[in-house]
Amino acid sequence: MFENIDLSLVNWSRGQFALTAVYHWLFVPLTLGLSFILAMMETIYVRTGDPEWKRLTKFWMKLFGINFAIGVATGIILEFEFGTNWSAYSWFVGDIFGTPLAIEGIMAFFLESTFIAVMFFGWNKVSKRFHLVSTWLVAIGANLSALWILVANAWMQNPAGMVFNPETARNEMNSFWEVLFNPVAADKFLHTITSGFVLASMFVVGISSWFLLKKREVLMAKRSILVAGVFGLLASVMLALTGDMSAKTIAKYQPVKFSSFEALYNGRENAPLVAAGILRKEGEKVGERHLPSFVFRIEIPGFLSVLTTGDKNAYVPGINDYIYGNPERGIMSFSEKKERGETARKALLDYKTAVDNGEKEKALELAEQFTSEGFRENYFRYFGYAYIDKPEDIIPNVQVSFYTFHLMVMLGFLFILQFAVVLWLLFAGSLERYRWWLWVMLLSIPLPYLASELGWVLAEMGRQPWIIQDLMPVHIGVTSLKAGNVQVTFWLFALLFTALLAAEVSIMVKQVRKGPEKRED
């Protein structure tokens, strides 16, 4: 199953997973954010009793329902891929992935699917308050589902709360709380859900702008802009703050990824932040690899040091520090990590030899070594380095990391500005006069989708070559299948997801054009 793994297979398997994840993520963030917007709108309806608020809640609920229905279960395919295309990885992660995914499945089923039925079928059948509680529970349930998925993903970025068992060749969870409260998980969860809030707010403001441009449903559109604009503004500010928290965590736990964001090769004190820049293909040589360097950049002096540590004069390590080591700063070189990784792998070989030779006591002693904190922290932690030949192979694609990070951040700041302007025009009573701005808001609907996908590309490609940070490189996690077979399923998915997306867009556009139902009173 794992013999003769070629690069083409690894790349097709990665491509297939990326395609599935990118398409899946087109559906998810709207659910996360729109569910809260619906809950807020319905709360206003219940508090004021104004039927117009009920009407607009029902309209946005319809669009929520379309998105939810088309997107539901698309994430299951990722789990299929784990078992088929990434079987070594799946086995190695053991119950650490299984537990959060099982909790997610149960929560999704009981919370979302039960209360979503009340949301859609329960108008006029259950009390107003029960209906409202159901809507809030759908919002909370959807976002809690995301928590468990992100906890699993965060473990890949920063493995914690586990012990490797050489007998089963799996990692076994020894602290659920360390897995749940992994610092990467907390930041990732907050940053991801706030990105969903921003996306949904832009979606609501954009469509409402279309109604204003068409001079239809003016009251509904303005009220929707009010709720989504305020929510979007708060969420986009939170998005920037959680992004900052997330960057600090990455600097600590995935420092090479962090240095690649900024294309920072040589560490320095008073490190500047690159606000914008253009990279040329080659210019820096690290080992045998030619890496991009700046043709042009705009820098903010000292700001990278401030952002990572809070101190302007602090030292920010660069990629070369992690390749060649920097003993003065306490940074270990690649070669030392590789040596430690090889020691851990040798211990696994010794364990196997002892088992094969029937040396029970020796095998037990070696197995216990894997549970000792000293061995885990000093050797097993670098297990994956045993599979990496050249130091430069631990550097991700710098161009992808740099551009995805900077474009995502720029878009994030643009959203703050957009929500602030739209609210200012709304409160000033002049929103309808600025038709060009309404067009801007309408045409901006795809931008948060782009920013959100860029964030995932950055998170996952920035982690390369690791499938589990420092423990397992991607080529060790992949199953040896025929690359042609993976290509077939890649195109099947492309077809399936494109069809689903086309169906969603077509049904949604039709429903938006139709507009909200007539008032019931």
Add this chain to the structure above:
Amino acid sequence: MARNSAAAIFTRVFSFYRDGFRNMSDWGRKVWIIIIIKLFVIFVLLRLLFFPDLLKKNFENDSERGNYIREHLINSE
């Protein structure tokens, strides 16, 4: 008594869902057709034909699976 109230709750829940599906709007029906087709494609076509769990399929028990992965971890470069 308890059995009667459980049955009453079940009947109410059943009729809640039944009425909900019966009175579904056009877009709701369309979306349900898409969901059913999608679930068929995902769970029947993709799962059964293209995505077997290879470790489950190729080995009889966890011990064999563990041995196989351990060999892989030891021997891969």
